[in-house]
Structures are given as C-alpha cells and as structure tokens.
Amino acid sequence: MTHADGPATAAARPETAWPLENVLFSAALAARRMPWADLPARTLGLDALTRDGLTDRLMAHLRSGRAGRPVRLRTPFGAFLVPLTRADAESLLAGADGAGALGTPSALAADGRRSGLSPHVVPAGTWEAPAQGGAGGLGAQVAEHLAAVTGARRQDGTLDPDRWQAGMLRLSRRVVLGAEAAEDTLLSEMVSAAAGAAGGRAYEARAAAVRRRMAPYLAGPEPGCLAGRLAAGDRGVPELHLAVAHALSLVSAATAVSALKALALLGTDADACGTRAGVTGAAPSAGEPAGQVLDRAADRAMDLALEQYPPLSAVVYPLRAPFGAQGLAIGAGEEILYDPALLGPRTEDGRTDPAWALCGNPSGCAVAGFAARVGREVVRAAAGAVRPVVPPARFAVGCPPDAGDSRAVAAPLASYGARGRAGADRLDRLDRHAESLSACAADAGWNGSEAGERFRTVLLAHADRCARAAAEVRSAARWLAD
Known part of the structure; x- marks a missing residue:
C-alpha cells in the first residue's frame, strides 16, 4: 500500500491521510456526541461495533499504515496532526514544549467548539x-x-x-x-x-x-x-x-x-x-x-x-515554530491534536x-x-x-429524529459554503460589534465595584460569542466550499 506522501525519510513531512480515512476519523469525533448509538451493539454483545470498538480499529489501521508515526487528518473541526499512541503523543508534545515550539493550546469540545485553558503559570521552586x-x-x-x-x-x-x-x-x-x-x-x-x-x-x-x-x-x-x-x-x-x-x-x-x-x-x-x-x-x-x-x-x-x-477531553496544540520529531519535519502552523479517547487506555x-x-x-x-x-x-x-450509590438510569422511549425535507438533504454542501461567503458583510458587522463591546468593557468606569465587574464580565462574554460566531461561520463556509 502506497500513500500520497511516499515513504518517510529523516526530513519527511508528516503523511496526509486518505479522503476515506478523513471521513472515518471525522465520524469518530462526531460519534462522541451520540452515546445512545452504542446501545444496540452493547445489547447484542458486539463490542467491536460500539464507538470505542470502531475507533480502536480505525486507529490500529492508521498505525499499521504509517509505521505508527503521526498523520495529518482533515476534519470539519480543522486539519490536525494526530499522534497515534499516548506515549508518542506525550513524547511529541513534551519535546515541542521543551524546544519552545508550542503556541497557546485550546480545549476542543465534542461539537468542535474551542475554548481557552487556564494559562500554565508556576513560579519556580514554589510548588x-x-x-x-x-x-x-x-x-x-x-x-x-x-x-x-x-x-x-x-x-x-x-x-x-x-x-x-x-x-x-x-x-x-x-x-x-x-x-x-x-x-x-x-x-x-x-x-x-x-x-x-x-x-x-x-x-x-x-x-x-x-x-x-x-x-x-x-x-x-x-x-x-x-x-x-x-x-x-x-x-x-x-x-x-x-x-x-x-x-x-x-x-x-x-x-x-x-x-x-x-x-x-x-x-x-x-x-x-x-x-x-x-x-x-x-x-x-x-x-x-x-x-x-x-x-x-x-x-x-x-x-x-x-x-x-478527564476535564480536558481533547486539546489542540498549535506549533509556532518548526520542530523535528520521530524522523519528521513538522512545520510551523501545524496543530497537534491530543485526544485520549482516540488513543485508548494506558497500558x-x-x-x-x-x-x-x-x-x-x-x-x-x-x-x-x-x-x-x-x-x-x-x-x-x-x-x-456516606455510601456512594448511582441511581438507575431512566430512559424514555421515543421516535427517531425526523429525516427532514429530502430536498434540503440533497442540496450540495458547496452551496452552503457559497451562502457563508455571500454573508461576509454581516460577519464583518458582527466582528465590529464584538470590538465595540470589548471597548465598552475596557472602560475604567466599571472598576471599583462588584456590580461593575459583573457587567464587564457580561459584556466580554457577549463580545466573545459574537467574535466566535463570525469565525465559526467563516470556517464552516471554507470547509463546505472545499
């Protein structure tokens, strides 16, 4: 089997996954939002068909085809360099951190939303x-x-x-x-x-x-x-x-x-x-x-x-400088995805x-x-x-979601990307609104009282939502158009 990037060498770039592998990996990321999907397979004792079982098989396939080295995968949440074992992931990230190549990490939620992490600040010799x-x-x-x-x-x-x-x-x-x-x-x-x-x-x-x-x-x-x-x-x-x-x-x-x-x-x-x-x-x-x-x-x-x-279920680490590891030359701008759920339990x-x-x-x-x-x-x-006891779960039996309008389902994905680009002026206004809210929050008049600080927090939260919404619509439009 030959992959697009060819055999790895000492100066090789990370290999890019095949389109079908990208689709399966994206499905593995999306499946974590549907815990009920495991119920039929678990009821029949078919663990290999559960989310974890299918994810394990996908990761085993990726490892076998790339000699275990990180692979670049494209998902609706972004393009990531994905280490294929926990040991490799932690070694890769620790080496990049020691070399000063890592940028500011962010948490990746199951729905693809990103959020900041508490900045790691520890004065030497105090902990x-x-x-x-x-x-x-x-x-x-x-x-x-x-x-x-x-x-x-x-x-x-x-x-x-x-x-x-x-x-x-x-x-x-x-x-x-x-x-x-x-x-x-x-x-x-x-x-x-x-x-x-x-x-x-x-x-x-x-x-x-x-x-x-x-x-x-x-x-x-x-x-x-x-x-x-x-x-x-x-x-x-x-x-x-x-x-x-x-x-x-x-x-x-x-x-x-x-x-x-x-x-x-x-x-x-x-x-x-x-x-x-x-x-x-x-x-x-x-x-x-x-x-x-x-x-x-x-x-x-x-x-x-x-x-x-873990509270941090998945973390994205951007590289701000080139870095070499595992015989690969990894360029600045790559984003390394560390997701323990994909890598299985520790051995x-x-x-x-x-x-x-x-x-x-x-x-x-x-x-x-x-x-x-x-x-x-x-x-x-x-x-x-007290004796900890977990109450039995209560499930409500309901109908599956409506499939919706078949005409809408059949619409080409690229058309949605075109709509997103056509609304660029609206996204620009949303960005400007976020900036005006941030400027209002920066006013010194909010200082000095608890009520003022609470109002500042609300203003900054609204500014974040506006800026994030604009960025996510642009990102989705680019992905759908491609």
Whole structure:
C-alpha cells in the first residue's frame, strides 16, 4: 500500500491521510456526541461495533499504515496532526514544549467548539512543598465543606449536582486563597471566564479583572492556604496572581468535576467499600484495615476519573515554530491534536499524570498534582461519610429524529459554503460589534465595584460569542466550499 506522501525519510513531512480515512476519523469525533448509538451493539454483545470498538480499529489501521508515526487528518473541526499512541503523543508534545515550539493550546469540545485553558503559570521552586508537604488542615477544611453538601441531599438521598459544584468551588477558594475568599463566588466566575478567553482578544481585560479581584486576598494571605505559602516563598513575583488563578482553576476542576465522577465510579461497585479489583486495582489483603481499603479505593477511583473522564477531553496544540520529531519535519502552523479517547487506555500500571487531565501542559504541572490530591481527599471523605450509590438510569422511549425535507438533504454542501461567503458583510458587522463591546468593557468606569465587574464580565462574554460566531461561520463556509 502506497500513500500520497511516499515513504518517510529523516526530513519527511508528516503523511496526509486518505479522503476515506478523513471521513472515518471525522465520524469518530462526531460519534462522541451520540452515546445512545452504542446501545444496540452493547445489547447484542458486539463490542467491536460500539464507538470505542470502531475507533480502536480505525486507529490500529492508521498505525499499521504509517509505521505508527503521526498523520495529518482533515476534519470539519480543522486539519490536525494526530499522534497515534499516548506515549508518542506525550513524547511529541513534551519535546515541542521543551524546544519552545508550542503556541497557546485550546480545549476542543465534542461539537468542535474551542475554548481557552487556564494559562500554565508556576513560579519556580514554589510548588514542591505544597504538593508533597503537610496538608495544613486540608482534611478539616474538606470535612467542613463536604458536610454542608451531603447534609443538603434530596429526599431520596441523592446529591444535587448544583449544590455539589457550589460547595466544591467554595472549598477550592478556601484551600487556595483562605477563609475570606471562600464566599467570593464572583472570583471563581472571573477566573473561569479568564481561562476560557486565553489566547483571545478578551484575555488581557479578564486577567486584569482577576488581578484586581484577587489583590485583597494576596495582600496578606492566610499562612495555611496555598496563596500564603506561595507569597511567603515568592513575595513580589509579578506572576503570583496568575499562578494562584491557575491553582484555583485546577483545584476547582478536580473537586467540582472529577471528584464527583470518582464517587460515581465508587457507586457502581457492588461492594459497600468499593473494594473490587476494578476500582482498587487489587483485592484487599488479609487483615488490611477497612479504612485503608476504602482510602485506596477512593484514590483509585479518582485516578480512573482523571484517566477515563478527564476535564480536558481533547486539546489542540498549535506549533509556532518548526520542530523535528520521530524522523519528521513538522512545520510551523501545524496543530497537534491530543485526544485520549482516540488513543485508548494506558497500558502501563500506575497513576495518571494529572497534568494531562487538568492542565494540558506537556512538560508537567505540579499544581495539577496538588489539585488531584485535594480531589482524592474529597473522595476519601465523601466515601467515608456516606455510601456512594448511582441511581438507575431512566430512559424514555421515543421516535427517531425526523429525516427532514429530502430536498434540503440533497442540496450540495458547496452551496452552503457559497451562502457563508455571500454573508461576509454581516460577519464583518458582527466582528465590529464584538470590538465595540470589548471597548465598552475596557472602560475604567466599571472598576471599583462588584456590580461593575459583573457587567464587564457580561459584556466580554457577549463580545466573545459574537467574535466566535463570525469565525465559526467563516470556517464552516471554507470547509463546505472545499
């Protein structure tokens, strides 16, 4: 079998996939939005026909045809250079990061939308002690905030996801910035908005708003919180507020998202303590205290949640400079797609590196390790206080979607691309509207009050939506026209 780019050489460019391979890969990306599609195959025991089964076969085909080296694939979401194994992906990205070739990464959602990631800012020599040293009252803080969540369960005993998220965000602010920040819900909203805007036009304005909001807490932080430890070791570092914002973003994701998924994994275990090998990784040893068994099960569940259901399900890494790896010359402007769901489970026995699940920095992130540690503490405390149980799913049997107007289905895709180009003037107006909203948000009159900062956040969110909508319509028009 001969491919378009010919045999690889030391200076070869990455090989381009065949059109049919592009179609199948695009279908694999789109299939994750349709979890119900697996139901017939799983009912019949035909795992090879599930989304995961078909994806595994596609990736095996790509690996066998390219000697395992990355291949360039074209999808409706963009053209990506796709590594074909986790080890190759992480090695490729770590090497590119070490060479300074990586640009600003972005998260890729299942529907193709991109969003920014919390910028990786970690002052040197500050994370080792918090990540590995004493807890500094962490257990007590977790117990206090968790009690408020579990005590407000519904009448049937189930957790309210909104209450869980609010409680864990409160805990995250307490752990990172101290007791005074625990009730500052606007701070979490602003940190999240700034992270989502990373790499975009609104990031600087949102980062400045976070700096202003965080300044009182950093002026004299509690010694026991993470910000206090960082300030004691790096007082006066200009990036301190960014490092603290990064920590708050990751701890929030670990506690509000991943810890809840870990409890669901524990809740699916038939044993009251979650001690089956599928969760703990090994059966309990004779005479092992029940508390240790439960803690081990909780830790394993958190690792599995980060591994199988990472908050960063797929990340796109642009190359801003040429880079050589695996015998390939990779040019600037390429975008590397790291998507664990396409690459299958890890084969090595050990804990997942939380940097890949929470931060996305290829060279590691110590604060991601700290965030995962806080998440494990939450799962341990929750599993010790109540028995996690997942209620049975309820399915409503309905009719399949209407096929719609056959004439519309038969219309050539290129015609939609032409329509998108014809509406260029409207897209330009949308861009100008986004710029005017951003300019309004930049006005200093919004400073100085919580209401003003909230209005600024709303304005910037509207500006982002307008700019993103215009960019996505242009991208779709180009793709359909081609």
